[in-house]
Amino acid sequence: MLSQGLVVSHEQLGNTDQKLRRLVLQGPAAQTAQAGQFVTVQVQDSARASFDPLLRRPISIAEISPERDEITLLYRIKGRGTEILAQARCGDSLSIMGPLGNGFSLPEEGELWLVAGGIGIFPLFALAQRALSQGLKVRLFWGGECKSFMESAGLASWKELEIKTSLSTLDGSLGEKGLVTEPLHSALTQIKPADSKPEANEVRVSVAACGPKGMMQSVTELCQRFDVPIEVSLEERMGCAVGACLGCVCTLKDKAGRLIHKKVCLDGPIFRGEEVVWNETC
Amino acid sequence: MLSQGLVVSHEQLGNTDQKLRRLVLQGPAAQTAQAGQFVTVQVQDSARASFDPLLRRPISIAEISPERDEITLLYRIKGRGTEILAQARCGDSLSIMGPLGNGFSLPEEGELWLVAGGIGIFPLFALAQRALSQGLKVRLFWGGECKSFMESAGLASWKELEIKTSLSTLDGSLGEKGLVTEPLHSALTQIKPADSKPEANEVRVSVAACGPKGMMQSVTELCQRFDVPIEVSLEERMGCAVGACLGCVCTLKDKAGRLIHKKVCLDGPIFRGEEVVWNETC
């Protein structure tokens, strides 16, 4: 769907150096959006449209509010496109494609464990809300640089969800010092002690992970080791965002173990962790 | 001079269809500006800078207020550049080159007659203010499409100057019906009856004209017939705006009658009417 998103709120999160923004857009895109999906945004107000930058920027949908026709995008200013986007003001109208992509799948029952690295937390909020509203138990593992980053990136909103949360920071200023994989590892060990046989009353856990590639790879390896299903959210530079240009392919292994290409925009951005070929160069 | 112009006021003049805007910029450019000079404006806020459109747009300086560090630009939305410029909001900062060009010359004594066609009125306001402040007598001949255009294009401000004014409109809705050259012709005839010899107590008149090329050509011919000095303001597409690229040349006749090129940006935009080769194709 191509639509206009009216900027109804656009604020800096945390301090200037963190370059984080929260952008709320009003428009029809909210009606069909699913957690894990994304939109592509033309970074300038439609009335000022320019060919530079030429491409839309993909941003995950962080919150969905169909009642108010609003979607929330959380983003970090990275390069020129997001820098220009950061200039958008209330009342501006941005051209939006989407919702796009497949979204996370929700388990029917059991627990959903969210594992986030850094700003990988952004697309997981809508998923948490959705899962909670469906009565699933949700748990969060989130690793980041330091306390102030975590606070800027939305810690307070997560606290409001009142879910079990394990935080880790690289500098130890909040939660445990270290990587997010460590608390995840302990937790997995608790529900599935090393060589125990599967039991009938075992907690059924699914994992949804988003973050840097290396982190998602480690999380996937952990989950495979504990035989827990995991979905990851991939990123790639996009041209069309609808599967037409083959710009955004990722490499997966098919059932027969052959390397194949899938489109992050259309077949993803969510993939089963075990399918992904992490260090591919083909 | 390269400087930032802070948008302190930006308003539509008249109705939407007329596409007229009044833009007041605060910055150092006001200090040295002369009537008839122009600036080139990067049409987007510096924080949103883009290469599309690539070129700055030349706009005449319509009002100069060194006390308040303000210059006023009056413009009509013509194509993409001015359309984007029209989106600039108070608080935006626009990159400005200038003041550029040579400006009108002020006669030492006598009367200054301003002849404007359509939005050619815009650069003449600063000139009128300047001439009046130097004690010159100023008279205005202004032709436009219709009453509502004249009102939108600043008629009220001109009335405040309390100078003798002859208005003409194509549809007769204000002033005389017809072209601006007609009242000018009558007025010239009055000060210089057809075959009269120059007299000692004759009114010394100089003309400054701005408007469509054809109109400035007619006005020049009239003035030459009555032996009245005339300056005209030319337009040409500009690249550098400082005389470096030869993009903006106009064709003049030199003393020996040879065709030469001058740069509208550096040698102009104001030229003596009789120098200009109006229908050149070289």
Place this chain on the structure above:
Amino acid sequence: MKPVDLTTQLGGITLRNPIITSSGTYGFGEEYLAYCPLEALGGITLKGITPLPRLGNPVPRLAETPAGLLNAVGLENPGLEEFLKSYLPKLSKIPTAVIANISGFSLDDYACMARALKKGSGITALEVNISCPNVKHGGMHFGTDPKSAQEVMAAVKAETDLPIIAKLSPNVTDIVEMARAVQRGGADVLSLINTLLGMSIDLNSQRPVLANTFGGLSGPAIRPVAVRMVWQVAEAVDLPIIGMGGITSWQDAVEFLLAGATAVSIGTGNFYNPQAPLDVVEGIRNYCEQRGYSSVQELVGLAHRG
């Protein structure tokens, strides 16, 4: 007032209107359905296929440049066999002209694909890509050497009864010479232009952005070069031209028609605005109405007068 006649003749086929979408930017016709109904278009051009399946180049395959896009997809495609099996059957249901785009690394490659794509197969015309700059062997050569280009067209012509469209590379000294060569080879229509060879370098990694180093430059940035080539070829060669390169709006499309293109094609413009083809059709219709043209074909080459 009679409605403007938008139909367009192209090498013996009739298009509903002169708006086509470009190879490699519009997938196999299904991808943009949510944005643009295919029956609104004059035609679509499919992603380039090769005899054997290709995985293409590693990522990054795309790099944005000022008003432009570099791509080095490397002709990823399912290969002829899979195309015939899984894609072709669906295509005959597509309510617009379908142009297949073929690429190869030898004359045999081209011939074998041409043999498989004939009238009645669901394909309306065959576009022969002799210009893809992303493939290390062959591609560049066919597109920049007049003699090879002529041979490729002749090889295709001999094997198919479909109208054949030669897609020319702009990376040549003399585009007119190339157009004449493919005309001699039997081309019925010319497509121009393909992408300009370019590259960009990342300042952090200090390496080329694209995994393939070089990529093809498309988008508004290249439009002036494309319009110039269409103009030059229209003056010199008597074949209908599909003009493309940087079209995003109806104004751009009209520019190509005035320069001498019989139809126009939109590629990268779809990424900018997935409804660009619809907007272009509407805009051209309005332009014709307002200026009193009864047929869009009256625009073709108009800028060459006087």
Place this chain on the structure above:
Amino acid sequence: MKPVDLTTQLGGITLRNPIITSSGTYGFGEEYLAYCPLEALGGITLKGITPLPRLGNPVPRLAETPAGLLNAVGLENPGLEEFLKSYLPKLSKIPTAVIANISGFSLDDYACMARALKKGSGITALEVNISCPNVKHGGMHFGTDPKSAQEVMAAVKAETDLPIIAKLSPNVTDIVEMARAVQRGGADVLSLINTLLGMSIDLNSQRPVLANTFGGLSGPAIRPVAVRMVWQVAEAVDLPIIGMGGITSWQDAVEFLLAGATAVSIGTGNFYNPQAPLDVVEGIRNYCEQRGYSSVQELVGLAHRG
């Protein structure tokens, strides 16, 4: 920390830093003085001159395109004689390297200008423009035919003791072949690229925007093509390169250095930002400092590694 060494060797001359301004965009050195002190630059290149004065093309001479500029100035210049009389004397006072740019329509044209511009004349080097696409006769030919290009360079070489810079046209199939040809002709340095041939059409008048129909495309739009050509030539030919085409920022300039240019030149970028050359010098200095390079020359060609 020791300050970064920005000096740059170019065909036997030493520049203060690798930033030059481009021919045709910087007049004869005086025009931008209010924006950019010349002693901040590595050098400036003068507007192209011809043996006889030229009025150039009619207006419009400029047309804006997405992230680009078309120009068809048509080599307006005062001619050699007037140049020697009225301009040259002032040039020796300019506190930076001054590169004269010469264009011609025959070998004799080039030779006669080379003869007049020697060491001690106030000129630091001679840039030989064999690529101007705006002139109907000669210009295009010299720049697109390797043999003619070689001859021009040889003719210039024979007449001057200044370092000679061959300015190449990008409108060729094989830029490396052209670079090799001018090297054989005696070029000491290569400048690339000149403008891409383009055009645009006005939808109201339905005629080409430029009075000359065709113009040269410059500006950010062409940067990916320019970087690619610098890269290709740097791999194949052992001559220092002045890289240009679309530079507006220090990032763009570093991209060219990484691609293999020894120096860079700013043309259209001055129109966008008349202080661009200053910003580029500062930006390059900072980039070197932050990455620990002691000399800007360490950047040259770095992107070709591994």
